[in-house]
Amino acid sequence: MSASLHSIVDDVLHRSPTPIFKLEVDGVDITSKINNRLINLKIENKRGLETDTLDLELSDHDGMLEIPPKDALIAVWLGWSNSGLVYKGNYIVKEIEHSGPPDVLHIRATSADMKTAFKQKKERSFNNITLETLLTLISLEQSLDLAIDPKLGSETIVHLDQNESDANLIIRLADEYDALATVKNNTLLFMPTGQSKSASGKQLPTMWIQRKNGDQHRYSFSSGGEEVSGVKAFYYDTELAKKLEVIVGDESNTNIKELRHIHRDKKSATFAARSKLNSLKRNSATMSYHLAKGDPNIIPEMTFLFYGFKADIDDIYWLGTSVTDTLDNSSGYTTDLTLEVFFPDADDVTELFEDQFEKEKNQKWTGVAVYYQDGNNAIRLTKGDQAHVKEFTYLYYSKLAAQQRLDREYSLLDLETGKFKSHNQIDMKPYTGLKTFYSTDQGKTRHVVTYGDQSNPKVIDHVYHNKKAAEKRLRRDYPRLNAKQDMVKKLNIQHN
Template sequence: MSTFDCKPGERPTRTGRTQPQADYRITLDGRDLSRLIAPNLVSLSLAESRADEADMLDLVIDDTQNTFAIPLRGANIAVSIGWVGEPLVDKGTFTVDQVEHSGAPDIITIKARSASMTNRMHERREKSWHRQTIGAIVQAIAARHGLKPTVDATLAQILIDHIDQTHESDMSFLTRVAKRYDAVMTVKTRHLLFLPIGGGKTASGKPLDVLPLTRASGDQHHYRIVERDSYAAVRAHYHSNGKAQRKSVAVGDEKARNTKVLPQDYATEAEARAAAQAEYARIQRQQATLSYTLALGRPELFPEMPVTVSGFKPEIDDTPWLVKKATHKLGSEGFTTELELEVRKDSKKKQGGATSGKH
């Protein structure tokens, strides 16, 4: 029985014990190909990211028996993954972006990206946005692409005095706005999401449960910590009431020498403060990172999910973590999940207040 056989059951090991068996469903333009692919699947890799990176699907299929036709670019592949005997987790629909056929032996390699990341989202545009809330901007762009907007209530009310979209795609523009406010902008299942990083809520507003992970569940990890307080503060500049006088706002310990200065000047003090706070939060999250491979894949894991770990060094166990990227892999070594984790906001002491001044 193949590791990737979609039939119910467990795979026996050499010791006679059984271990969980991976299960999946793959459809191409609505046609279920799971059983046809099962004995020929070399590997499946599904990378889920946040921000402007599209979720990516890579399929490698053995075609030595000339079983498969080469799929057309633009075809839609729907994927669900999990374990035999458990409900499969829907990972969405992907649009075929690139196909390769090589040999011998004959192999088909398919690369696909999130179907909702339409080509039109990457078309460059010219537009000036004046005194618009983030909610209104996201709603307008979502409507243009036939997507449903989902915006955090607090972020939706933020008023942007003026911002230009100059020879810039909607994807790039929204990503830039999201970065300014420490938010994540992405498209999932026909929804345009604009949510705070580490907000701890689903797109529908429901709280995300903190998922505990143990070292016994994994087989590889890499922990990295950077110099403590590499930047103790962030400073951003703005022009007061449209006047020539240049002022600044700082977040963190403004008296510290190691202050990061943002290169852009902002239209208002509020926008400058938001940008400084966002960059300061990013610096705090990146002071420690943890990559961790789960020996038995966890299909329910996805970016922005809060997790805790145990069984490592105290410094690692005591840090609340946030999933930045999850890569699910099915192959000859079974079903694994590779996680990229960064520090959650609530692991830090209260951030320094913002101060203003001429500069």
């Protein structure tokens, strides 16, 4: 074949790639034997300790297909003829069904990482142990590697009773610390939710999806998460011998969600409340997306940016929660995504309010003030006598939301005693600018992108897949940074 003909063939293959796959059963490659028998192959890959699944439908029209034994190990690869195969994991055969005519073999398998011992109940206690030490112990017992965020790993657990399986304990710890806990490729991964890292702990790229690609989407929004302004969690103080509480969020008596479980200490109660509030905010908006051309490189916990959709969709950083790859003999290779709101920096929803009755027991308030964002500015709304105003310092995104908060707080003010039924505080950070990172070589080299005065920048600890994505994030966040600075300035004027 001539060089020019080779070039033409390569060009056609590049422009019209075909889906390819590879299957191994107990280490034996069976791809060639079933290549013309494949009806449907579906892989559901989920975030967390939920079990991943593989479903296979194969034609047995000639009765020559062998039924694999139960607990056989199936390894799967998916990809395209012009880009190659991508490993999609190992799965253990759990269910087999043969039906007909026409004769079809249906195989259902689950992720090999989720060992039976992981779900066996244990009874034991731990004292003064770091989270990393505890998870290292569990990993060794389960013959797993461990990848844990250093900051989370350094957290000290004063006392913990385990009366459950290792899987349930890890899920409980993940809930308390707002972390992702999952087992992939024989590695236990424990990272803050939204860190967008792989099972090896490497930074995952952010994927851009444009409307012109012609895929299908479904966006939905529920105000349920937005309406919950704070979460209350309880803990038992052994020295005082009584149950105490902490509240995370924008405190009010009308929209506080209470967690029933009594936690072992104040720190764990705070983590649990923060985790629940972040979860509520993430789940207020959801997105499902169908890629007509499947992408085997997409995995849960990746982040996504959409371009060319509605502004409400384009303005959100999305976090993958489940990925379904389907290879069908009629519709080809497609990928379906389920996404939720990504909070890489949740300062605005994790402000902690506690112990304010003691701090303000001698104060007598006469009115209230609330702030909302208008571009780079913070606008102050007030109600009541302004002689001694209580400043509620959560910066609202809209005037309507701020006005509702203003009215609610004023209704809680007893004008005779000057006391509130709910109190508020915020730890304001005098940031002067923004800084984040991007990488074009899958995180091997990190490049810095800045915006504004860098004397005390707020660092958004996320690595974007290109400079444009990083700059878009900083431009979006900068007006809010200015508005917060404006609010602090006004608060200082009011207090001087």
